[in-house]
Amino acid sequence: MPIIPSITTRRLSQKEFGALAYEVMDHVFAIHGDFGRFFDEKIYKKELAARMKGVLLEVFVDVVHGTFSKRYFADVIVHDGGLFEFKAADAIHSKHRGQTIHYLLLFDLAHGKLINLRTEEVRHEFVNCHRRLANLRNPAFIDTAWDRNTTGAEAFRDTLTTLVHDWGTGLDIALYEEGLEHFFNKAQSLNPTVPVFGNSGHLADQRMRLVTPEAAFKLTALTEPLDNLLTNARKLMRHTPLKAIHWANLTHDEITLTTIHP
Secondary structure, eight states: OOOEEOOOOOOOOHHHHHHHHHHHHHHHHHHHHHHOOOSOHHHHHHHHHSSTTTEEEEEEEEEEEETTTEHHHHHEEETTTEEEEEEEESOOOHHHHHHHHHHHHHHSSSSEEEEOOOSSSSSEEEEEEEOOOGGEEEEEOEEEEOOOOSTTTTHHHHHHHHHHHHHHHSSSOOOOHHHHHHHHHHOOOOOEEEEEETTTTTEEEEEEEEHHHHHHEEEEEOOOOOHHHHHHHHHHTTTSSEEEEEEEESSSSSSEEEEEEE
């Protein structure tokens, strides 16, 4: 099993989750009133578990593929079906929403809630995820701008394909990056640093994600084209020995492959 949660979850309807979230938020508002806004999120989570039955903290799930394994911890799961992510930040940001969707997919849940306790008043919002990993494992590949003859091209495509077939799309991009690095480094013992050259010669070495010593890779999850990425990738290559960057843009239903040359 590529996705191994530590508990068996229940996929709640929107109505069921709404009722559960109402109960949880009653406790959260009371805790925030008692404790104020300057504690770490772990304090608020532990106090919630002390006040309410059925609260599980730091529930883990393992993501596995071959010799690669990564463990994630969801902040709070209530009654095996309600996911609540606690933050102590200046505001709720898009990265927090993305993280919550990541956990909803991993635990096969449809509804969650983000809660930020650092602000003067508790900020909270629902996060919904109607897709399921079981239905995201066979995206279409678009490769009209892909050069399969470039160094590392086939290894990159084949490895990414096997990861997606095992895990599905829609998860945190950093997970796929770690998985790819694991297998490329295992196969070749790659030095993860690349020399960077300026007008006066060698400036320093910079860490990059490599497929081979001469080819790096880049993953994104963009919903619109980003031509600026292509421009800056070519500038990067002009100052390094890299001969190519293999770029894959992952959405739920499509993976677009692009070979970037200097």
